[in-house]
Amino acid sequence: xxxxxxxxxxxxxLRGGLATFxxxxxxxxxxxxxxCPIYSFSLQYPGFLFPGTTQYSTDPPPEGLTILSxxxxxxxxxxxxxxxxLRRLRPDIIVVRYWLPLMGPALGTILRRVRKNRHTRxxxxxxxxxxxxxxxxxxxxxxxxxxxxxxxITMSEKVMLDLRTFQPIKPAxxxxxxxxxxxxxxxxxxxARQLLRDKxxxxxxxxxxxxxxxxxRKYKGLDIVLEAMAxxxxxxxxxxxxxxxxxxxxxxxxxxxxxxxxIGDRLLLRTDFIPDSEVRDYxxxxxxxxxxxxxxxxxxxxxLAYHFEKPxxxxxxxxxxxxxxxxxxxxxxxPEPRAMADAILRFFVLGGSYFLPALRTEKExxxxxxxxxxxxxxxx
Numbered sequence: 234x235x236x237x238x239x240x241x242x243x244x245x246x247l248r249g250g251l252a253t254f255x256x257x258x259x260x261x262x263x264x265x266x267x268x269c270p271i272y273s274f275s276l277q278y279p280g281f282l283f284p285g286t287t288q289y290s291t292d293p294p295p296e297g298l299t300i301l302s303x304x305x306x307x308x309x310x311x312x313x314x315x316x317x318x319l320r321r322l323r324p325d326i327i328v329v330r331y332w333l334p335l336m337g338p339a340l341g342t343i344l345r346r347v348r349k350n351r352h353t354r355x356x357x358x359x360x361x362x363x364x365x366x367x368x369x370x371x372x373x374x375x376x377x378x379x380x381x382x383x384x385x386i387t388m389s390e391k392v393m394l395d396l397r398t399f400q401p402i403k404p405a406x407x408x409x410x411x412x413x414x415x416x417x418x419x420x421x422x423x424x425a426r427q428l429l430r431d432k433x434x435x436x437x438x439x440x441x442x443x444x445x446x447x448x449x450r451k452y453k454g455l456d457i458v459l460e461a462m463a464x465x466x467x468x469x470x471x472x473x474x475x476x477x478x479x480x481x482x483x484x485x486x487x488x489x490x491x492x493x494x495x496i497g498d499r500l501l502l503r504t505d506f507i508p509d510s511e512v513r514d515y516x517x518x519x520x521x522x523x524x525x526x527x528x529x530x531x532x533x534x535x536x537l538a539y540h541f542e543k544p545x546x547x548x549x550x551x552x553x554x555x556x557x558x559x560x561x562x563x564x565x566x567x568p569e570p571r572a573m574a575d576a577i578l579r580f581f582v583l584g585g586s587y588f589l590p591a592l593r594t595e596k597e598x599x600x601x602x603x604x605x606x607x608x609x610x611x612x613x
Contacts, residue, residue, distance in 0.1 A: 316346025
């Protein structure tokens with residue numbers, strides 16, 4: 234055994250992209266010869282702050298991983314006890330996820346206790362430093378957390394720039410978000426569409442289908458692509474939009490927009506949480522993935538699209554253009570309806586096979602081993 238690495242962040246039975254990422258990263262550390270438990274949350278969000286239907290997965294627990302539901306994000310007594318537990322455990326490295334300033338007080342306090350052992354190195358994976366949706370306390374909570382860490386990893390240039398406004402000196406490296414390769418290998422589009430039909434999705438093998446995938450929040454711009462779908466040029470081609478993901482805000486305005494635009498017959502709505510066991514089917518059923526975000530750091534949907542070799546249509550915001558080279562692995566457009574409609578039309582002129590060679594070359598950059606190597610180098 235090379236040593237012990239603790240990942241501090243969401244894990245099963247919590248659901249979502251952060252938990253999926255942490256579990257996949259733990260497997261990579263184990264593969265490299267490290268013990269790697271995950272210290273997850275016994276309470277991640279108070280119920281009134283959680284925008285979805287449930288925080289918990291209905292999938293079976295992942296095999297071969299140790300996931301401990303220890304951290305209560307709002308109980309200071311818990312922060313002290315978890316910090317003491319980890320201080321005594323003396324892991325060689327703690328890899329801590331930071332995605333929301335609300336977590337700053339809990340994680341920052343735990344890490345300050347751990348540091349008293351004068352052994353453990355603390356590396357933060359900062360998904361966001363300045364959040365998409367700003368709230369009071371964001372800056373002091375973030376500053377408190379970041380001071381407790383020895384080094385940082387970002388997955389986009391935008392987050393690196395944000396990080397350096399808080400921590401200009403401590404070591405930090407940018408690493409591309411690795412591929413989500415834990416949802417199975419790609420399957421034929423016709424097979425995927427049949428599996429979706431079996432679940433009640435009215436998708437035909439001849440349909441031209443764009444996929445909007447993931448939690449629905451204002452910054453992700455679903456309304457932008459809905460308006461692009463109403464563009465007469467897009468309508469004339471009969472293009473369909475498959476929306477697969479849970480509303481994390483009020484759904485009524487979106488349904489009102491759909492009715493006003495008159496596009497309901499070209500939408501395929503699966504607006505509940507998509508379990509891990511079905512992710513592959515949605516990605517493989519689509520012709521392309523569309524990300525019309527208003528702002529972005531990086532996106533977990535992008536490495537999903539890379540893994541399943543799906544071209545992307547993305548907004549020209551944040552880290553997305555650097556992840557999706559224009560007219561190579563996808564198309565980049567301004568986050569407004571006309572520009573998105575232009576990109577949709579351009580995609581179907583070029584055809585999905587046009588993008589495949591670059592997708593297969595580009596995806597080689599996004600490895601979990603590279604992320605592990607970067608964490609280990611920062612911890613020295």
